[in-house]
Amino acid sequence: MKDTNGKAVKDIFIACGEGKRTFEVVNPLDENVKIKGRKMDIQIFEDPDGFSYLIYKNHKYQVDILEKSQNKYTIMINGVWYHFSIETPISYKRRKFLSKSSSSSKIEKISAPMPGKILDILIEENADVKQGEAIIILEAMKMQNEILAHISGKVKKVYIKQNDLVMKDDILIEIERS
Amino acid sequence: MKINSLLIANRGEIAIRVIQTAKLMGIETWVLKTSKEPNALYLSAADHVIDFSDHTDEILEFLDIEKIIRAAKDHKIDAVHPGYGFLAESPVFAQRCEDEKLIFIGPSPDAILKMGNKTIAKQLARKHKIPLLEGSLGDVKDPTEAKIIASKIGYPVILKAASGGGGRGMRIVENEKEIEKMFKMASSEAAKAFNDPAVFVEKYVRNPRHIEFQIFGDKQGNIIHLGERECSVQRKHQKLIEESPSAALDTDLRERMGKAAINIAKTVDYYSAGTVEFLLDSDNNFYFMEMNTRIQVEHPVTEMVTGLDLIEWQIRVAQDEPLPLKQKDVKITGWAFEFRINAEDVQAGFSPSLGVIEKMSLPKSKNIRIDSGIQEGAIITPYFDSMIAKLIIYGETREKAIQYSASALKKLWIKGLKTTIPFCKEVLNNSNFKKGKYDTSFLVKEMKIHYFQDKDAELLAAYFATYDFARRLKEDEDKSVDFGKGKSITPWILNKRMKSL
Numbered sequence: 299m300k301d302t303n304g305k306a307v308k309d310i311f312i313a314c315g316e317g318k319r320t321f322e323v324v325n326p327l328d329e330n331v332k333i334k335g336r337k338m339d340i341q342i343f344e345d346p347d348g349f350s351y352l353i354y355k356n357h358k359y360q361v362d363i364l365e366k367s368q369n370k371y372t373i374m375i376n377g378v379w380y381h382f383s384i385e386t387p388i389s390y391k392r393r394k395f396l397s398k399s400s401s402s403s404k405i406e407k408i409s410a411p412m413p414g415k416i417l418d419i420l421i422e423e424n425a426d427v428k429q430g431e432a433i434i435i436l437e438a439m440k441m442q443n444e445i446l447a448h449i450s451g452k453v454k455k456v457y458i459k460q461n462d463l464v465m466k467d468d469i470l471i472e473i474e475r476s
Numbered sequence: 477m478k479i480n481s482l483l484i485a486n487r488g489e490i491a492i493r494v495i496q497t498a499k500l501m502g503i504e505t506w507v508l509k510t511s512k513e514p515n516a517l518y519l520s521a522a523d524h525v526i527d528f529s530d531h532t533d534e535i536l537e538f539l540d541i542e543k544i545i546r547a548a549k550d551h552k553i554d555a556v557h558p559g560y561g562f563l564a565e566s567p568v569f570a571q572r573c574e575d576e577k578l579i580f581i582g583p584s585p586d587a588i589l590k591m592g593n594k595t596i597a598k599q600l601a602r603k604h605k606i607p608l609l610e611g612s613l614g615d616v617k618d619p620t621e622a623k624i625i626a627s628k629i630g631y632p633v634i635l636k637a638a639s640g641g642g643g644r645g646m647r648i649v650e651n652e653k654e655i656e657k658m659f660k661m662a663s664s665e666a667a668k669a670f671n672d673p674a675v676f677v678e679k680y681v682r683n684p685r686h687i688e689f690q691i692f693g694d695k696q697g698n699i700i701h702l703g704e705r706e707c708s709v710q711r712k713h714q715k716l717i718e719e720s721p722s723a724a725l726d727t728d729l730r731e732r733m734g735k736a737a738i739n740i741a742k743t744v745d746y747y748s749a750g751t752v753e754f755l756l757d758s759d760n761n762f763y764f765m766e767m768n769t770r771i772q773v774e775h776p777v778t779e780m781v782t783g784l785d786l787i788e789w790q791i792r793v794a795q796d797e798p799l800p801l802k803q804k805d806v807k808i809t810g811w812a813f814e815f816r817i818n819a820e821d822v823q824a825g826f827s828p829s830l831g832v833i834e835k836m837s838l839p840k841s842k843n844i845r846i847d848s849g850i851q852e853g854a855i856i857t858p859y860f861d862s863m864i865a866k867l868i869i870y871g872e873t874r875e876k877a878i879q880y881s882a883s884a885l886k887k888l889w890i891k892g893l894k895t896t897i898p899f900c901k902e903v904l905n906n907s908n909f910k911k912g913k914y915d916t917s918f919l920v921k922e923m924k925i926h927y928f929q930d931k932d933a934e935l936l937a938a939y940f941a942t943y944d945f946a947r948r949l950k951e952d953e954d955k956s957v958d959f960g961k962g963k964s965i966t967p968w969i970l971n972k973r974m975k976s977l
Binding site for chain 1: 644669821825928929932940
């Protein structure tokens, strides 16, 4: 890629994965993309059936964008998904700065791990809960699942009531860490 | 009586499976259409469709016994096949079919009733000296009674729904502190799922193998077994991978367990297909668990190693024919696996993954059989269970079957939602599974991670996300400047696009 004066410029992006894993990608649209400082030969193609593939080191990988919004991506490769946020060098710096300055909150939200129906709520507001204690029974696909408190503390807020239908990631309750 | 027309009172892959055999036998097939999936694949597989779309009752379409019987009578259908699930295990349905002179493809109402109630089934087994686990001799009234029995037989114990199955209404209790809470949960789950809150207590065998025997009987009183299936790859008592035969059995053990399975079936003069489930402990002691009085999800592995069509046998027995084979003629050849491809997110604790099957690419070979009830464009809804397909693989030996399975799973691609394919791959990658050394604790104890990741997958995913992001940025830039510039395309992109043509 060249700028208006015909000088080569670098397009640098940082894909931030889970567990603070990052991948620096230089010139992703170019033939000779560099990932983590290594030149890699990856080809993208689509077959007539509508599947997209990456070819790398003579292996074929089925690839699909499950979700994208702004710079957040969920990519599925051979059935396994990965979350990334794509940053430019500047936004990456800001992100690092922001994550350092924000102190960890005392309030923990527990959200629904799967869509289903609230069969029973075993706690009430202001109740003390211990880590590992069952707090909600969620029924999904005819199975009853216990939702456990992942921290010890006091129940600040209960957002649901019995027989409510919830979607995945709906916030169910808030616990204040003790 | 010869069956000329058959109503399949079920949906999905099992409806299609039954239709296939019925057609081969020259039987006219009928299915029920519901408003929940008006474009389902099973509808196009059948000769005739009865429309239940206007059904608005509280009871689900496939649970409405009277409505189904009326439909069969109205259309002068000879017989009803219930598939697996609720109707297959309902003695009321079987009895009502009998009353109305409809042929029910399955065992007698009496056999369904007795074997469907685990307490009665155990009493029958005890009377006929079939090995059993210690436990309550019947239903347990309340947590206090459960506590007394548990302290007598020792923890851990398991609480089970008397009318249950499929892992619902089941709770393992490790110590006395938990028993009250667990009792309530098991009982309420049982009441909800099976309309019967009755629960019983039993000694819990840690890490057993789940071995079940396929048995078959006819109305002339012959009962034989068609070998075993191992279903120890389970999560929360839900089977995920099955195989036949089992690596844990030798000829002697197979003969003893097979005989026990036949003896259980004899106690209720069983006919049609049935499955007798056993737990096998690490010292090769086996214990009768329950008998399922229907065709099972995992019946294809038995069909692969015996070369038989179990649905055909069910239909023949229902029209009063004797079994076509004697025990000594049953030959088990080779090895078969079944992988349940479920719409579940294995990276998020196997939670349901709802959505649309955008694309599917299925592997094809003479060793591969795929039983599926869906096609591209199918919507996976929360109304039905999460199974979208069964991948069944045959090999001459267990090693070969594993090898074929691994390569078939690599070629099975589903676009649009998350499935258990990466889970199946990871199981095949496990050295103890490869050796056949596994039990029902496999998922929890043996598997550190529940999905298989290709070595460079995360890096490639990062690249693809960045590629798409950069391309969008570029498109935005191109749009914002003059049209002349918008037409030009970098040679790199052009090159890539040409490759994708």
